[in-house]
Amino acid sequence: MLEQRLVVLGRAGIVPVTAVNVKLRFRGYDLASVQVDLRESWRIGPVEIPTRLVLAPMAGVSVQAFRRQGRRFGAGLVCSEMVSCAGLSHGNERSLGYLRIAADEHPLAVQIFGSEPGIMAEAARMVEDAGADLVDVNFGCPVRKVTKTGAGATLLEEPDRACGIVEAVADAVSVPVSVKMRRGLHNGSRTCIEIGPKLVEAGAASLTLHPRSARQMYTGEADHRLTAELVELVDVPVVASGDIVSRAKAQIVLATTGAEAVMVGRAAQGNPWALRHIMGDEAEPSREEVAAELILFIRETVRELGEHRATGFLKKFYGWYLGRGRFPRPFKQELVQLATLEEVEQRLLAAAPGARFVLERLEDELPQGDEILLDLPISIYGGG
Ligand SMILES: Cc1cc2nc3c(=O)[nH]c(=O)nc-3n(C[C@H](O)[C@H](O)[C@H](O)COP(=O)(O)O)c2cc1C
Numbered sequence: 001m002l003e004q005r006l007v008v009l010g011r012a013g014i015v016p017v018t019a020v021n022v023k024l025r026f027r028g029y030d031l032a033s034v035q036v037d038l039r040e041s042w043r044i045g046p047v048e049i050p051t052r053l054v055l056a057p058m059a060g061v062s063v064q065a066f067r068r069q070g071r072r073f074g075a076g077l078v079c080s081e082m083v084s085c086a087g088l089s090h091g092n093e094r095s096l097g098y099l100r101i102a103a104d105e106h107p108l109a110v111q112i113f114g115s116e117p118g119i120m121a122e123a124a125r126m127v128e129d130a131g132a133d134l135v136d137v138n139f140g141c142p143v144r145k146v147t148k149t150g151a152g153a154t155l156l157e158e159p160d161r162a163c164g165i166v167e168a169v170a171d172a173v174s175v176p177v178s179v180k181m182r183r184g185l186h187n188g189s190r191t192c193i194e195i196g197p198k199l200v201e202a203g204a205a206s207l208t209l210h211p212r213s214a215r216q217m218y219t220g221e222a223d224h225r226l227t228a229e230l231v232e233l234v235d236v237p238v239v240a241s242g243d244i245v246s247r248a249k250a251q252i253v254l255a256t257t258g259a260e261a262v263m264v265g266r267a268a269q270g271n272p273w274a275l276r277h278i279m280g281d282e283a284e285p286s287r288e289e290v291a292a293e294l295i296l297f298i299r300e301t302v303r304e305l306g307e308h309r310a311t312g313f314l315k316k317f318y319g320w321y322l323g324r325g326r327f328p329r330p331f332k333q334e335l336v337q338l339a340t341l342e343e344v345e346q347r348l349l350a351a352a353p354g355a356r357f358v359l360e361r362l363e364d365e366l367p368q369g370d371e372i373l374l375d376l377p378i379s380i381y382g383g384g
Helices: 002-012 064-072 085-089 093-097 117-129 152-157 159-172 191-202 224-233 247-257 273-278 287-305 307-322 329-337 341-351 355-365
Strands: 042-044 047-049 053-055 078-084 108-113 134-139 177-184 206-213 238-241 261-264
Touching (some): 053 078, 053 273, 064 078, 064 287, 078 085, 085 093, 085 117, 117 134, 117 159, 134 152, 152 159, 152 191, 159 177, 159 191, 224 247, 238 247, 247 261, 287 307, 287 341, 287 355, 307 329, 307 341, 329 341
Parallel strands (some): 053 261, 078 108, 134 177, 177 206, 206 238, 238 261
Antiparallel strands (some): 042 047
């Protein structure tokens, strides 16, 4: 697939990668002269994805406001955080809340986790009914609370059960099913290479690989040589996740692995401009833009989670948005200590008065009102 990618690039005319000043050779190709077009569309089954940039699922981060923002800033595909299949199956309010999907999120994947094929299948049907374009299955979560239930990354060591889950989920829904996984449980593990083709045989229409071990959590580096190996072994699109923090890194990973797309996680936390940079727009945001995006994020999150939950949830975002020299350091501390979100908003507007106009434009541009879901009253989401 990599050979094909490079030949196609050759035909399309090779464009120099100015941002990549590394002299990198791979199988005889000079990668400094290869640029993969991130604006090209690609597919997972029948689902067309308009760019080669995917916004990562992140628990405690990937609320609807984050996903909608990701789409506006260039992500071709966005994903919910992982949702417990048991929670969905028991009608748990918080789990059901994750199935709230807005019109401007599509294409969107909802990710589920669990260890029982039957319950995963039932959850997948609920996800499909809620309007998701893809059901993503989590075989990557390294957190003990999840792995001790036999879900997440532990399933990589149980290939029969993992394949049983994928088969049951794929049989239950008509939308494509994708799998997101780590390299394996232990450092140096190559389990993803063994299990990847089996998961495809069981019905996975796409694989996302975050090539760190579960034990590594987020330390060390993602080893995308494994991503390249996986691409060679399967005939479905592979998405490369891990350490994609710049346009140069995205280009190198796409070119050297043959992955169909790159996934961006931590770099986009409170920094949607990272997505825009990766897509090729280098402009830095003004203070007004930063403040306006943060206020919009606050308002949307209140609508989704309700004021009480949103207040705690949002605190970590202040540092993420306001850092990088955009605002003086003590300003973040000041916001964290304010009692209400109303005060946070007022303080942001006082610091960047022009944000008011940017915000008005942003709100005007957002589609209104066609959010549905599951025929449940809006109160179930804690929003209003
Ligand atoms: C706070 C946080 C929460 C995450 N939650 C999930 C999750 O719910 N499901 C999942 O598949 N991966 C999850 N991940 C992993 C990311 O999707 C991604 O694979 C990983 O962060 C590596 O990409 P990055 O270097 O671009 O951050 C999470 C990562 C972080 C930092």
